[in-house]
Amino acid sequence: MKLFGRYSKIAGLTLMALAFSASLFAAGWVHVAPADKGFDIIKNIGSGNESYTRFGEVVILQGGDNFSDEVQKTPDVESFAKRDDEHLYLLTTKDPAMFNYVFPGARVVWSGFGMKVLLAGEVAAINLISKSSPFTKVELLPENQTILTAETICKKAGKAEPDEISNFLDLLDMQTFFSDLEKMVAVKTRYSYVDGAQNAIELCAKEFAGLNIPCEQVAFNIGSKKVNNLVATIKGSDEKNYGEVLVVGHLDSTSENPRYDAPGADDNGSGSAGVLALARMLKKSGLEPKATIRFVLFLGEEQGLYGSKAYVRNLNSEDKAKIKAVLNLDMIGFDAADPLSIMLETNSFNRPMVEKMQELAEKYAEFTIRTSFSAWGSDHAPFLQQRIPAVLTIESEYSSNPNYHKTTDIIESINPNLCENILRLNAATMFIYAVNP
Numbered sequence: 001m002k003l004f005g006r007y008s009k010i011a012g013l014t015l016m017a018l019a020f021s022a023s024l025f026a027a028g029w030v031h032v033a034p035a036d037k038g039f040d041i042i043k044n045i046g047s048g049n050e051s052y053t054r055f056g057e058v059v060i061l062q063g064g065d066n067f068s069d070e071v072q073k074t075p076d077v078e079s080f081a082k083r084d085d086e087h088l089y090l091l092t093t094k095d096p097a098m099f100n101y102v103f104p105g106a107r108v109v110w111s112g113f114g115m116k117v118l119l120a121g122e123v124a125a126i127n128l129i130s131k132s133s134p135f136t137k138v139e140l141l142p143e144n145q146t147i148l149t150a151e152t153i154c155k156k157a158g159k160a161e162p163d164e165i166s167n168f169l170d171l172l173d174m175q176t177f178f179s180d181l182e183k184m185v186a187v188k189t190r191y192s193y194v195d196g197a198q199n200a201i202e203l204c205a206k207e208f209a210g211l212n213i214p215c216e217q218v219a220f221n222i223g224s225k226k227v228n229n230l231v232a233t234i235k236g237s238d239e240k241n242y243g244e245v246l247v248v249g250h251l252d253s254t255s256e257n258p259r260y261d262a263p264g265a266d267d268n269g270s271g272s273a274g275v276l277a278l279a280r281m282l283k284k285s286g287l288e289p290k291a292t293i294r295f296v297l298f299l300g301e302e303q304g305l306y307g308s309k310a311y312v313r314n315l316n317s318e319d320k321a322k323i324k325a326v327l328n329l330d331m332i333g334f335d336a337a338d339p340l341s342i343m344l345e346t347n348s349f350n351r352p353m354v355e356k357m358q359e360l361a362e363k364y365a366e367f368t369i370r371t372s373f374s375a376w377g378s379d380h381a382p383f384l385q386q387r388i389p390a391v392l393t394i395e396s397e398y399s400s401n402p403n404y405h406k407t408t409d410i411i412e413s414i415n416p417n418l419c420e421n422i423l424r425l426n427a428a429t430m431f432i433y434a435v436n437p
């Protein structure tokens with residue numbers, strides 16, 4: 001009871017703060033339009049008082065009565081009258097319970113890619129905000145910006161001349177990736193509260209040691225449970241100029257029976273084996289990176305990003321400034337619907353990094369790609385909160401993965417092509433930030 005009282009008070013205060021900052025907007029109309037048409041409408045008939053928020057191929061428009069009369073004449077536009085007490089909220093989540101949840105009293109304006117835009121009055125908003133967690137973010141809908149980019153098709157050019165990056169990418173060994181993944185899954189469970197998690201950490205420590213990469217276990221707590229992150233480091237030859245690059249993923253897993261059976265092949269054996277794969281490539285290349293590279297495997301992600309939060313908490317301001325890029329690999333193996341598709345996730349201050357990654361993807365990978373600028377719910381978030389450039393690479397179908405947090409998350413449901421292409425993108429990014437910047 002006490003706990004509940006405390007949380008609803010927090011939710012209430014947050015709501016008051018949100019509602020206050022939202023009170024500038026009058027009641028009016030909300031429209032969901034195809035993006036190209038929506039931008040045309042603003043340009044042609046807007047008075048300058050309208051706002052837009054882009055989600056890929058659609059744009060959400062807000063405006064007054066005159067504007068709305070015109071917009072509603074346009075085909076393919078869905079319109080919502082906004083009551084006086086209603087505001088638009090953006091919910092961003094990695095929690096599947098939230099994908100299907102029906103928020104009482106709130107109207108869904110748009111949803112997709114782990115995000116929902118909802119119109120909610122005060123009571124509905126209290127419920128909405130009470131769902132906030134390390135995996136779910138609720139905020140007033142940001143305006144006049146792109147939250148999700150349109151889809152871009154990447155087709156690694158067979159015609160392109162080999163270059164130093166493609167030569168490096170040729171070293172990616174998918175067979176070893178899968179044997180690493182098999183070893184992780186064979187631990188049975190990597191649930192942070194049981195021995196399996198530590199066994200998996202030691203298994204990976206052995207692999208790094210076999211590669212001659214020094215690594216250490218760094219202890220932290222999940223409540224009263226003491227566990228370890230694994231940090232393997234290759235010192236850069238010119239760290240002074242090029243700083244540090246982090247390649248990270250969470251090694252822990254969960255399921256409906258987590259103490260005994262949590263294979264976590266996709267979530268996140270795939271990303272963890274991916275971290276190892278990039279380390280193996282670097283060793284095989286014989287190249288000496290200019291930046292220091294840290295390969296980090298976190299525990300405690302599934303309980304609320306404990307491992308990455310502990311890592312970031314241990315950084316002083318000098319350490320933080322040194323980090324030029326964080327690549328977070330989480331769920332890189334599920335793709336049921338053609339074509340292969342992935343998502344990058346970051347915050348808008350880190351646009352230059354995703355733009356570089358987008359360029360690399362177009363040249364060296366094969367999938368469709370989009371970027372979300374609403375980062376939440378995985379190990380890149382604690383870094384971004386400290387304004388450290390970090391990008392999550394993730395399968396774009398994560399919100400429809402039927403094996404998510406289940407005992408059925410096994411290797412057989414992994415798509416090797418998706419893993420390979422996401423790893424190519426991460427390896428190319430590591431190359432241009434750390435190996436030969």
Ligand SMILES: [Zn+2]
Nearest residue numbers: 267268330331
């Ligand atoms: Zn995960």
